[in-house]
Amino acid sequence: MKAGNLKVGIINVTGYAGCELVRILRHHPEVEIASVTGRSAAGQPLGQVFPHLDNMEMDITADLCDELDLVFSALPHKASAEACIPLLEQGVKVVDISADFRLKQADVYSQWYGVDHPDPTYLEEAVYGLTELNRDAVADARLVANPGCYPSSAILALAPAIRHGLISGDIIVDSKSGVSGAGRTLSMTTHFSEVNENVMAYSVNGHRHLPEISQELDTMSDSPVNLTFLTHLIPMTRGILSSCYAPLNPDVAQDPDASERIRQLYLDFYADDAFVQVTNAPPQTKQTLGNNHCLVYPVVDSRTNRLIVISCLDNLVKGAAGQAVQNMNLMCGFPEEMSLEALAVYP
Numbered sequence: 001m002k003a004g005n006l007k008v009g010i011i012n013v014t015g016y017a018g019c020e021l022v023r024i025l026r027h028h029p030e031v032e033i034a035s036v037t038g039r040s041a042a043g044q045p046l047g048q049v050f051p052h053l054d055n056m057e058m059d060i061t062a063d064l065c066d067e068l069d070l071v072f073s074a075l076p077h078k079a080s081a082e083a084c085i086p087l088l089e090q091g092v093k094v095v096d097i098s099a100d101f102r103l104k105q106a107d108v109y110s111q112w113y114g115v116d117h118p119d120p121t122y123l124e125e126a127v128y129g130l131t132e133l134n135r136d137a138v139a140d141a142r143l144v145a146n147p148g149c150y151p152s153s154a155i156l157a158l159a160p161a162i163r164h165g166l167i168s169g170d171i172i173v174d175s176k177s178g179v180s181g182a183g184r185t186l187s188m189t190t191h192f193s194e195v196n197e198n199v200m201a202y203s204v205n206g207h208r209h210l211p212e213i214s215q216e217l218d219t220m221s222d223s224p225v226n227l228t229f230l231t232h233l234i235p236m237t238r239g240i241l242s243s244c245y246a247p248l249n250p251d252v253a254q255d256p257d258a259s260e261r262i263r264q265l266y267l268d269f270y271a272d273d274a275f276v277q278v279t280n281a282p283p284q285t286k287q288t289l290g291n292n293h294c295l296v297y298p299v300v301d302s303r304t305n306r307l308i309v310i311s312c313l314d315n316l317v318k319g320a321a322g323q324a325v326q327n328m329n330l331m332c333g334f335p336e337e338m339s340l341e342a343l344a345v346y347p
């Protein structure tokens, strides 16, 4: 399928993040989707496997074609690093949607993912691709580690408060996710009859996204953050809602106008970011369904002198494929918003 000049490959198009990349890139004026891979669907036409992708005339293959400029990997962790490293060695730019290049320390990666990293030198090189906070580095990168879906919501919610020294002490991030966050492979916990009309906490002893959120918040803070991160599965398909709580520093808490001041600070912090909106009421996941926005709502609980920040996003767009395209746009010198202008589907 021909369109623009940048030849792009997508590894694991048959997963949720992979096919969402095609949906977003389908009408990108600068991109030609030149190659899409998938293990179980290799040899089948993409438009037959995914009719919602508008009968695209290309086949899913087992391997990528040659001469690609940039590849997105949407494989599970470990398999992703093993696929990306040879591409980097051939000079191909890579945006990895898995967790394989997000953590800077190889021992932390082994501890949380249960495998050794195949080449930790790439952990140093990889740029953490939360575009709003790392724009210059992303633009110069050849390897971008696309953030996790929960971390995107938590870090965007907390970054202004931490950078401006508004909060200290324990931070709690309480997050809820729709079921597509767990991927397309069926498991007992994602089975319809287990999820429908049900809500459950999971990974209570530590979700894999915890070290990623801590790592990134630590880079903004004078002292290491002390984070409690709790995740819940809820009966919807897409979306993440994170409620974040932290004690305000005493000088901030004493200000009777703290709530308004903090809101203005958030508005200023994200003033130049098309995809982060500071809302004037608690945001709802439906307000981001299918688009690349993260909605953020800071408010002060004056009874406890805590800052509360509520954020939401679509885990497959701003939390995965949309963020990856935003990074690609910067890496390739295209306008950051290109092909990402879609509004949310509401209701």
Ligand SMILES: NC(=O)c1ccc[n+]([C@@H]2O[C@H](COP(=O)([O-])OP(=O)(O)OC[C@H]3O[C@@H](n4cnc5c(N)ncnc54)[C@H](OP(=O)(O)O)[C@@H]3O)[C@@H](O)[C@H]2O)c1
Pocket (backbone or CB within 6 Å): 012, 014, 015, 016, 017, 018, 038, 039, 040, 041, 074, 075, 076, 077, 079, 080, 097, 098, 099, 147, 148, 149, 180, 181, 182, 183, 184, 185, 315, 316, 319, 320
């Ligand atoms: N889902 C999200 O919201 C989200 C958000 C951010 C990041 N991510 C990350 O993005 C990546 C993809 O996630 P996803 O949710 O799109 O995955 P997914 O829908 O669960 O895709 C899983 C599929 O990957 C294929 N696969 C598994 N192991 C493989 C291997 N070793 N080699 C080749 N193919 C393999 C299998 O496809 P076959 O049936 O064809 O074998 C499997 O069905 C993951 O690393 C995930 O952590 C996901």
